[in-house]
Amino acid sequence: MKKATIRNVAELAHVSVASVSRYLNNKAKGRLSEEKAKAIEQAIKDLNYIPNLAARQMATNQSKTIAVVVSNIDDYFSTELFKGASNILRVKGYEAFLLDTNAEQQRERELIKTVSSSFFDGLLFQPLGSNIKTIQSEFIHNIPTVILDRRLATKRWPQVISNNVTASKDATKYFLKQGCDDILILSSEVKIASTRRDRYSGVCAIANPDQIHLIELDEESYNYVTIKNKIESFLLKQKVRNKKTLIFSFKERWLLAFLPMLFADGFLNSDQVLITGFSDTKLVQTILPEARLISQNPYLMGASAAEILLKSLSGEDNSKNYEPLIVPAKF
Amino acid sequence: MKKATIRNVAELAHVSVASVSRYLNNKAKGRLSEEKAKAIEQAIKDLNYIPNLAARQMATNQSKTIAVVVSNIDDYFSTELFKGASNILRVKGYEAFLLDTNAEQQRERELIKTVSSSFFDGLLFQPLGSNIKTIQSEFIHNIPTVILDRRLATKRWPQVISNNVTASKDATKYFLKQGCDDILILSSEVKIASTRRDRYSGVCAIANPDQIHLIELDEESYNYVTIKNKIESFLLKQKVRNKKTLIFSFKERWLLAFLPMLFADGFLNSDQVLITGFSDTKLVQTILPEARLISQNPYLMGASAAEILLKSLSGEDNSKNYEPLIVPAKF
CATH class of the missing domain: 3.40.50.2300 (Response regulator)
Structure with a gap:
């Protein structure tokens, strides 16, 4: 069984891909003729089409996915960070994907380039270093981002750090x-x-x-x-x-x-x-x-960063000047 | 700077989203009029539009992404598996994303559902258990899959296991x-x-x-x-x-x-x-x-599984009966 695509649906319904996309996006449904909507509905049924993330993103400009880029997945700090973040995100309907820079600067550059130019709605990022110029140069687009575990000399991004x-x-x-x-x-x-x-x-x-x-x-x-x-x-x-x-x-x-x-x-x-x-x-x-x-509490740091990111994605937070959030380490 | 979308390009060029999609897909470029192609080219320049993975998937039906679902990222076995796989995939232009079932069956079910119905081209999967019915029931679509570290009573998927x-x-x-x-x-x-x-x-x-x-x-x-x-x-x-x-x-x-x-x-x-x-x-x-x-050599197991998956994605491998590949553990 090959997956049906949005294009297959459009062809079967004799409409454009854009119309199917509009159909899938509830907000834009009203702009379709009743006839077209019915044809699309039938084609979706006939093909057993399940709109995938790509189609949903085309329709809503949201993929409901978050990238979590960490410095080394061999450290419990990084994996606990991810567990904390993904648990919060999951409750709000977002799926978190873990990416590993493997402690290599070149790999970090590649990953941030990919993530910031692709379908992710947001990024939780534990950079290898703290050089703000290096980090900024890695972004292709300004994807909503929260920095974890590094204190950067900028108020551009929210930061979740330890004392x-x-x-x-x-x-x-x-x-x-x-x-x-x-x-x-x-x-x-x-x-x-x-x-x-x-x-x-x-x-x-x-x-x-x-x-x-x-x-x-x-x-x-x-x-x-x-x-x-x-x-x-x-x-x-x-x-x-x-x-x-x-x-x-x-x-x-x-x-x-x-x-x-x-x-x-x-x-x-x-x-x-x-x-x-x-x-x-x-x-x-x-x-x-x-x-x-x-x-330290990396699980809590990941969860806190996820909450900050969700706030910014929901549009509740339009700040341009972020003060770092400190999750204290206890001695 | 907000990311320009494929829709913005279509609007500026006064063409349909499908036309932009065709433009981005080299193979379908010939089907566009020269006039349309020029308008799209100009709009892409004006908007500084970088086609994202979603757009590329719409155009080519490929996202060049692979999901790696493991049983617990707190185990070195699982993180090394990912490092081995992602290094091989990266060389071939694929990005690997790590997902963690956190040793929870319910979470595994959710993740496989998401992965098999979304944009991923393939899946490397270390299931929690070995019950073939449970595992099969988690898939919504037949995404190309290689099973890791579990010996399943099926020849449907390639398996990479240890002796x-x-x-x-x-x-x-x-x-x-x-x-x-x-x-x-x-x-x-x-x-x-x-x-x-x-x-x-x-x-x-x-x-x-x-x-x-x-x-x-x-x-x-x-x-x-x-x-x-x-x-x-x-x-x-x-x-x-x-x-x-x-x-x-x-x-x-x-x-x-x-x-x-x-x-x-x-x-x-x-x-x-x-x-x-x-x-x-x-x-x-x-x-x-x-x-x-x-x-054990989880790094090699991950790398081997990635190679098998790449072969199947490239269409070189049309087998319906897979014998498990054994990467020996040495005593």
């Missing part, structure tokens, strides 16, 4: 009080994303420069063994010097990757090594019931 | 030879998915029934602490009885969740507890460098 500086400061203060001498930060490249810059500057605002040690990880190479060795050789030196260390992970995935190895190699069974980090699920808290973590 | 029975048998044989007395299986509900049924039957084909112990986990509740307690109380009993245990995880996520806790609670530092399981990434191997795991 990264404050959460990071609070955690640093707490652990210095607990007697930590040094902070070992695990992070993807800090400078490209506002999220990580904010977290880093939060630590820097509280700790002395000589207390801060940064290990940057490459999202794409997953060179776990090299990184594990770096962490462990740092911890060994600290042990010799009798220093207390805080391991501060800027991404949940890095904690999930390295905790088991550090446990297995016996590095976590003393009170000389403490752990904290940004976490997106209950998993890390279960693994480390004693640890004080920074809980 | 779960064999891999599971091989692992069980090996670990019984290593002197394991009992096998503790961690799995989502076994009976609904062919993947898990095959893995379970592989174990049953080799081990005695009284050696096999099953803990089923609920994908949605994430009740980690209860499960951890079950595992640990089992291991304690084994210790008292001086029995050697194999923990056999049917899903990578369960290993990632429970390994750190078992390490932290001191259950993994004896040779009386061995670990194996199906793994989708290099992560578990890094955490357990000594362990013998069953490596």
